[in-house]
Amino acid sequence: MSSPIFAGHCAALPHRRTLVLALSALFPLGAAQAQGVATDQQLAPVLITGASLRSGLAAHLPSNSVSKTAEDLRDQNLFNPEDALKYLPNTSIRKRYIGDRNSMIGGRSFGTLQPGRGLAYVDGYLISNFLGRFDGPRWNMITPEAIARVDMLYGPFSAIYPGNSIGTTVVTTEREPRGLEASARLTGYSQRFSQYGQADSYGGHQLSAYVGNRLDSGLWYTASLNHQNSTSQPMNYYSAGVNAKTGAFDPAKPGDKIVTGIVYDRDPKGAARAVFGASGGAIDHTVQDMLKLKAGYAFTPELMASAMLGLWTNDTQNSNRPFLRDAAGHTVWSGAVSDGVNRFVIPDSAFAPSSRDELHRHGGLTLKTRYASGWNASLVYSNYRILRDIAAQANLPEPQAQAGGEGLWTRRDGTGWNTLELQAAYSPVAGDWGDGRHALTLGLHRNAYLLNSPSRKAPNWLSGETVLTQSYSGRSEVIAAYAQDAWKLQQDLTLTLGLRQEQFRTTDGLQLLRVASCKAEAGAQCQAMGDGSFQRSLPYAERKLSGASPKASLAWMAQPDLTLKASFGRGVRFPNVEELYNGTFTATSQTQSDPNLKAERSNALEFSAEKDWELQRLRVSLFHDDVRDAILRQSDTSVLPSVTRVSNVDRVRTYGLELVWQTQDLFIQGLSLDVNAAFAHSKVLANARDPQSVGKWWLRVPKVRANVLAAYRPNSRWMASLGLRHSGRAYNDSYNLDSNPNVYGGVSSFTFVDLRCSVQLSPKFELALGLDNATDRRGYQAHPYPGRTLFTEIRARY
Structure with a gap:
């Protein structure tokens, strides 16, 4: 986050601040041109005001926000694009491992079980993926080396963004060239991860590169690429609890295979369990390429067009690591086993491998005008298409499955989404932004999602599919009209009013399932x-919903360096097509x-x-969010197959406090501090479907979040930073029965310490070393977070 500095101190600024000021000259060409007109109005250039270097957002923005520039991100370990968010206030990123394709956002009043409340854009193009159970934004379509800045907006206070913005909106802006530019970064990582007495090393590398040019003719072009090869620590473990009838493990029987390696512990609810190894495709080896x-x-200084085409591929192989060994020391993968006291039966599917082959395409077009004042217009179209997506799951344990055998193939080929945005914005002359003047935004929006996910038997899971076993599909569409007006009531008082009217429609909803017998069911x-x-098909009728979202914000500049703001916003978040129609049944999950x-x-x-002072800035925010019909995705992993249910919860209320403090050179010349803390109280107030959940804490919203990032630059060559990430108590059970959260399957509190040091070897080369989770603490969001991870990085630029 950009730190406040008096303009009068610019002559003494170290190298880092000189670069930040240089970036401020680029943003009128970069951030502004990359977004739609209405977003341009919100993402104003970084400016030196009368007192300080402010955030990159317009002063009358109805939402509070935070920003990070590319230079800010040099102070932290950044491997995947979503790492840019890990120190931002009141935010959780469910990044389970390096290379995770499903890094979902959690915010003020929602957890990572509600991905529909996390909205993400890159250069004005929507990358929010609402097609799968745990699909996060398609961060893969962002090259780390191409990032110019990241801005995060909180809450449904802007009429410009769709209803999914009731949580958090992330706007990433990629670089646009001023002339001939090129840079590349090679990063490697390694972690030593231990769990349940098993330890191993996991690592990988990434190449991220960018090249661009701007010609005198007005033409500019860029190419960015990213290659990543990474291996995760184990994500899942196969376990068994006590017999529900007896309250104890089943006793050993004659004929059971005697094994060693069974580990006993307590599950998140405190019940005894036995753990047999890393299972369910626990270790993810992924090779990803993006261009x-x-x-x-x-065309003229006032009329511009741009286009974008991105391709991303992923080749994933998922493997397993059983703990069990027989008397000869051989690995045991399945069957009836015993340690001489207790008996367990491990199904063939427990340690079965899987793979995934993906090819995604993202395209976009933008046409806009750019007048210094008066009316401007823009047209933004984007299309995200999954050209190929084959998830292959074996039925047999890994040694047998390596030679083939039966399995299941699930496809999502041809699915995706597209968006269309037409905006018009009026802004007064900069010097005439005074009493009684208006800055007006009008817009039309449409987004449409298509989902089709058939699963077929595979006689050989390595080579092909045959008979359809199940499928779910559907379409959803949102059409919206919106208006927003920032009205300067007087020089120090701005009233922003907005209204968004949205119409939601879903069609072609269908579930298919191959069954042994077909029972009578309405509509089936x-x-x-x-x-x-029998093939049982259940079609669903077309549905239409609508919602109006009024907004209001009053900002008062009580003093030249003190701004007070009060904002109200209603947001309507329609269910995702996957939340409506997903009916997946596998050997391990439903x-x-x-x-x-x-x-x-x-x-x-x-x-x-x-409040801005000479060398520091402080923001204090009180927030209150009252959500009716909250959509909850709750999983029960204590049974096999595990069950995930999606339902409405009548009312959830969250309120809390945010503190954000930033300093530069306050204590030591060259030392910058970004410190934030958030305290939240989030509970279920009404739930007719499940009265026992009333009064319980809302899932995966930590009571406390806090971050510190301290960076010290003694001169223009060296930088050292210390990062601290803390997440407090949260719950993963609707009845808050998870009294033992600091274990696999739980949602734990954690405190991670991160370190980084970099040196500028020459004007064109930089070397960096870093550690994430330097103290090797265990943390869980059901899956374990990475352990101590070492990063090495070399960067070259032209």
């Missing part, structure tokens, strides 16, 4: 398949969605005060 081409042309249709089985889900409705309030 993005962008170009733009200024059955067809005999000739092999003794998903039960609800085609009659209601839309989430959030009424949010925020009161904030922001």
Whole structure:
């Protein structure tokens, strides 16, 4: 986050601040041109005001926000693009491991079980993936080396963004060239991870590169690429609890295979369990490649067009590590086993491998005008398409499955989403932004999601599929019109009013399932398949929902360096197509969605005060979020297969406090501090479907979040930083029965310490070393977070 500094001190600024000031000259060409017109109005250039270097957001923005520039991100270990968010206030990122494709966002009043409340854009193009159970934004479409800045907005206070913004909105801006530019970064990492007495090393590397040029003709173009090869620590473990009838483990029987290696512990609810090894495709080896081409042309100084095309591929192999050994020391993968006291039966599927082959395409077009004042217009279109997505799951344990055998293939080929945004914005002359003047934004928006996910039997899981076993599909569409006006009531008082009207429609909802017998069910249709089985199809009728979202914000500049703001916003978040129609059944998991889900409705309030001093800035915010019909995704992993259910919760209320403090050179010349803390109280107030959950803490919203990032630059060559990430108590059970959260399967508190040191070897080369989780603490968000991880990085630029 950009630190406040008096303009009068610019002559004495060290190298880092000189670069930040240079970036401020780039942003009118970079951040502004990359977004839509309405977003341009919010993402104003970084400016030296009368007192300080402010955040990169416009002063009358109705949402409070935080920002990080590319130079700010040099102070921390950044491997994947979502790492840019890990020190931002009141934010959780469910990044389970390096290379995770599903790094979901958690915010003020929502946890990572509600990915529909995390909205993400890059250069004005939507990358929010609402097609899968745990699909996070498609961060993979961002090259780390191409990032110019990241801005995060809190809450549903802006009419410009869709209803999914009731949580958190992340806007990433990639670089645009001023002339001929090129840079590349090679990063490697390694971690030593231990769990349940098992220890091993996991590592990988990444190459991230960027090249661009801007010609005198008005044409500019860029190419960015990212290659990553990484291996995760174990994500899942196969375990068994006590017999529900006897309250104890089953006793050993004659004929059971005697094994060693069974580990006993307590699950998140405190119940005894036995753990047999890393299972369910626990160790993820992923090779990812991304190439993005962008170009733009200024037809006139006021009329510009740009286009973007990105391709991303992923080749994933998931493997397992059983703990069990027989008397000869051989690994035991399945069957009836015993340690001489207790008996367990391990199914063939427990340690079965899997793989995934993906090819995604992201394209976009933008046409806009750019007048210094008066009316401007823009048209932004984007299309995200999954060209190939094959998830192959074996039925047999790993040694047998390496030679083939039966399995299951699940596809999502052809699915994706597209968006269209038409905006018009009026802004007064900069010097005439005085009493009674208006800055107006009008817009039309459409987004549409298509989901089709069939699963078929695979006689050989390595080579192909045959008979359809199940499928779910559907379409959703949101059409919206919005208006927002920032009205300067007087020189120090700005009233921002907005209204967003949205219409939601879903069509073609369908679930198919191959079953042994077909029972009568309302609306279901059955067809005999000739092999003794039946294909049961359940089509769903078209649905239409609508919602109006009024917004209001009043900002008062009580003093030249003190701003007080009060904001109200209503947001309507419609259910995702996957939340409506997913009906996946596998050997290890089941998903039960609800085609009659209601839309989430959030009424949010925020009161904030922001104070700038000569070398520091402080923001204090009180927030209150009252959500009706909150959409909850709750999983029960204590049973096999595990069950995930999606449902509405009548009312959830969250309120809390945020503190954000930033300093530069306050204590020591060259030392910058970014410190933030958030305290939240989030509980279920009403839930007719599940009265026992009323009064319980809302899931995965930590009571306390806190971050510190201290960076010290004694001169223009050296930098050393210390980062601290803390997440407090949170719950993963609707009834808050997870009294033992600091174990696998729980949502634990954690405190991670990160270190980084870099040296500028020459004007064109930089070397860095870093440690994440330097004290090797265990943390869990159901899955274990990485252990101590060493980073090495070399960067070259032209």
